[in-house]
Amino acid sequence: MTPFVKLYKARHRGQDRLFISFDYDKELIGLVKKLEGALWSATKKCWHTEFSLEYFMAAKELMEPKAQLDYAEIKADLEWLRQQKVKGQGRLNTAEAEKFQEDFRVYLRHRRYSDSTVKTYGNALKQFLLLVGKPPAEVTNEDLVAFNNYLAEKKYSFSMQNQVISALKTYFRKLHNRKLEIEKIERPRREHKLPNVLSKEEVKKILDTPANIKHKAMLSLIYACGLRRGELLNLKPGDVDSKRKLLIIRQAKGRRDRVVGLPERLIELLREYYKKEKPQVWLFEGYGAGKPYSAESLSNVLKNCCQKAKIKKPVSLHWLRHSFGTHLLESGTDLRIIQELMGHKSSKTTEIYTHVSTKSIQQVKSPFEDL
Numbered sequence: 001m002t003p004f005v006k007l008y009k010a011r012h013r014g015q016d017r018l019f020i021s022f023d024y025d026k027e028l029i030g031l032v033k034k035l036e037g038a039l040w041s042a043t044k045k046c047w048h049t050e051f052s053l054e055y056f057m058a059a060k061e062l063m064e065p066k067a068q069l070d071y072a073e074i075k076a077d078l079e080w081l082r083q084q085k086v087k088g089q090g091r092l093n094t095a096e097a098e099k100f101q102e103d104f105r106v107y108l109r110h111r112r113y114s115d116s117t118v119k120t121y122g123n124a125l126k127q128f129l130l131l132v133g134k135p136p137a138e139v140t141n142e143d144l145v146a147f148n149n150y151l152a153e154k155k156y157s158f159s160m161q162n163q164v165i166s167a168l169k170t171y172f173r174k175l176h177n178r179k180l181e182i183e184k185i186e187r188p189r190r191e192h193k194l195p196n197v198l199s200k201e202e203v204k205k206i207l208d209t210p211a212n213i214k215h216k217a218m219l220s221l222i223y224a225c226g227l228r229r230g231e232l233l234n235l236k237p238g239d240v241d242s243k244r245k246l247l248i249i250r251q252a253k254g255r256r257d258r259v260v261g262l263p264e265r266l267i268e269l270l271r272e273y274y275k276k277e278k279p280q281v282w283l284f285e286g287y288g289a290g291k292p293y294s295a296e297s298l299s300n301v302l303k304n305c306c307q308k309a310k311i312k313k314p315v316s317l318h319w320l321r322h323s324f325g326t327h328l329l330e331s332g333t334d335l336r337i338i339q340e341l342m343g344h345k346s347s348k349t350t351e352i353y354t355h356v357s358t359k360s361i362q363q364v365k366s367p368f369e370d371l
Contacts, residue, residue: 021046124167195322205309226324235283
């Protein structure tokens with residue numbers, strides 16, 4: 001029986017990747033290993049490599065004689081890439097794009113952008129240059145507009161499309177002396193999504209689940225202090241001021257420090273954790289001395305806890321942060337204080353919790369009751 005292989009595109013660690021999925025087959029594994037840069041994803045349980053027309057054609061040539069290929073999901077992407085070749089724009093290779101990418105990253109680091117922004121902006125520039133197939137000196141306004149339209153047609157999320165636009169605007173304004181009409185790249189209309197919030201009972205179930213004290217302390221800190229994932233992973237032992245019952249969050253989003261209170265129960269939990277684990281550099285360390293706990297591992301910890309607690313919602317770490325803000329509002333905490341505790345630059349960001357707070361909603365009497 002001919003094996004079945006699916007080829008599709010997905011985001012992985014901030015990059016578009018060509019994923020190659022098939023049931024275990026020793027011969028196919030041997031073939032895919034011949035692809036340059038092919039890697040195994042333990043989370044997605046399949047192989048992946050760089051997403052480009054060249055890499056797709058290489059995978060197709062290797063595997064088509066031995067398997068039935070399905071690449072219907074990426075036909076539109078492949079056609080777009082072929083069109084660029086036909087127009088004579090396919091002159092820029094991966095190595096050249098990566099050189100421009102690294103120059104951009106150096107500039108961003110010198111300007112003290114966060115590590116995540118440096119990574120995201122750099123990847124966005126590389127993707128753009130490879131798709132248009134031109135060096136920056138030859139890029140036109142039409143290329144920028146066409147690429148923006150391509151992102152919309154491919155249904156990239158609002159936040160991802162917005163980040164890509166910001167990256168290109170920064171690059172061509174600040175790093176390249178080009179007279180391009182950058183403002184022609186219109187941003188997508190902002191989505192107005194409500195934050196996902198758990199009930200206090202659901203939060204308690206999740207936090208009561210971990211048997212591992214490190215896992216329990218990490219999840220408890222995110223909820224109790226309204227932390228972002230990166231803020232938790234960047235904490236150091238000295239950031240916990242147990243005498244004053246405070247947690248110092250240094251250089252968080254927007255390069256801002258802030259201070260939040262630590263509940264007494266959480267201080268006791270952290271003391272117990274500290275005695276057992278004895279962290280050296282980071283408050284929560286991963287495998288290997290001096291290495292911080294990985295974001296992916298932390299997400300898996302939460303996923304496992306939700307499964308054990310029998311919570312079927314697609315809970316993410318940010319849900320715990322949103323729940324913190326909403327529960328504070330429901331308990332009567334002033335919005336201005338919540339804004340400070342959560343590190344929001346604008347009060348408008350904090351006000352979104354008024355739309356999901358059940359306290360004010362439940363007090364409204366429906367006219368249905370008068371019927």
